[in-house]
Amino acid sequence: MSPPLLEVRDLEVAFETHRGRVKAVDGLSFRLEKGEIIALVGESGCGKSVAVRSVMKLLPERTARYEAGSITLDGKDLLGLDDKAMQKIRGREIALIFQDPMSSLNPVLTIGQQIGEAIKRHQGGNRRQIAERTIELLRRVGIPAPETRLNAYPHEFSGGMRQRVMIAMALSCNPRVILADEITTALDVTIQAQIMDLLKSLVSSTGTAVVMITHDMGIVAGAAERVYVMYAGTVVETAATADLFARPAMPYTWGLLRSIPSLERPVDEPLVPIEGLPPNIAQLDGGCRFRPRCAYRRAICGQSEPPLAPAPDGAEGHLTRCWGFDPEIGWLRDTDWKKDLGDPATMAEISAAAAKVPCGRS
Numbered sequence: 001m002s003p004p005l006l007e008v009r010d011l012e013v014a015f016e017t018h019r020g021r022v023k024a025v026d027g028l029s030f031r032l033e034k035g036e037i038i039a040l041v042g043e044s045g046c047g048k049s050v051a052v053r054s055v056m057k058l059l060p061e062r063t064a065r066y067e068a069g070s071i072t073l074d075g076k077d078l079l080g081l082d083d084k085a086m087q088k089i090r091g092r093e094i095a096l097i098f099q100d101p102m103s104s105l106n107p108v109l110t111i112g113q114q115i116g117e118a119i120k121r122h123q124g125g126n127r128r129q130i131a132e133r134t135i136e137l138l139r140r141v142g143i144p145a146p147e148t149r150l151n152a153y154p155h156e157f158s159g160g161m162r163q164r165v166m167i168a169m170a171l172s173c174n175p176r177v178i179l180a181d182e183i184t185t186a187l188d189v190t191i192q193a194q195i196m197d198l199l200k201s202l203v204s205s206t207g208t209a210v211v212m213i214t215h216d217m218g219i220v221a222g223a224a225e226r227v228y229v230m231y232a233g234t235v236v237e238t239a240a241t242a243d244l245f246a247r248p249a250m251p252y253t254w255g256l257l258r259s260i261p262s263l264e265r266p267v268d269e270p271l272v273p274i275e276g277l278p279p280n281i282a283q284l285d286g287g288c289r290f291r292p293r294c295a296y297r298r299a300i301c302g303q304s305e306p307p308l309a310p311a312p313d314g315a316e317g318h319l320t321r322c323w324g325f326d327p328e329i330g331w332l333r334d335t336d337w338k339k340d341l342g343d344p345a346t347m348a349e350i351s352a353a354a355a356k357v358p359c360g361r362s
């Protein structure tokens, strides 16, 4: 069997800070196949960005430590590569797109110069070939009149158009993997949907694969094939997207789903937030990480951390880290949260919200 395109296994990453050691990623595993879109989803601070920067080896050298685990691209170990070898991987094989295109684009160079530079660095070619390829890329990401727009500066583009330019730059070297870190967060909802549609159509036309980083379950429902729910530096649940929305098997995932706006609920009904804050990963006590915020906890949850194990009744590959769902000792059913909190937004509804049907609240 051929190895996955990208695989992160049991990754542990820590930072040395003046407050001591901060563990940002703690036993993280995920895998990405060719042409697939997966999502890493979770609250702020759960380690999503550190995870993708780890793959690119773009963490601050002085303070970041890879303490355990592996990252492989087509079976090739990335953690063992030196910086020169990594330079060849970055952009050429794996491209990273950030939330804020303005901070990644150079304000004093035209869009055409910046995309042209990326093409020249990775693929070479004479001026005419580079100009033609730049125009083709701008057209591919939906920039109108690319022949003239390539002479514009970043500030002359809207936020959505700038994000399209970033996608064009990422595509300029035909990467096998795109890491998209909250790329729609700064955009308004209709533009978010357009960018996600663009990404999906590029995946089907080029066969590139995407790791999406987001805190927005609506975006996940509309785009990803598989979801990894992250909490406090690790994965607490993973499943094919439809399975995760139909049979969520972890109270933290329930909380994330409950906090999605629903078309069914009255406009003045508040969303249900998850009470409390994530733990300090430097001070984990060995029990379930979500326990302090979990309404369904029992004594065993404080005694040891549950393993990531098959969720009862879940489809193949549906794994969860929850004693309540352990086949031997579990006491939860995936219907418990609906009983306690009412029906969640349905998958269709969430997808519609992701497709930017106005949902009466923001």
Ligand SMILES: Nc1ncnc2c1ncn2[C@@H]1O[C@H](COP(=O)(O)OP(=O)(O)OP(=O)(O)O)[C@@H](O)[C@H]1O
Pocket (backbone or CB within 6 Å): 015, 016, 017, 022, 023, 024, 042, 043, 044, 045, 046, 047, 048, 049, 050, 051, 060, 063, 215
């Ligand atoms: N350079 C760094 N030095 C020290 N700690 C860091 C550094 N970068 C990240 N961290 C810490 O690592 C943890 C995970 O951060 P990360 O940015 O990956 O979270 P995130 O899930 O992407 O959140 P957000 O959605 O807010 O970006 C946080 O506690 C953060 O403070």
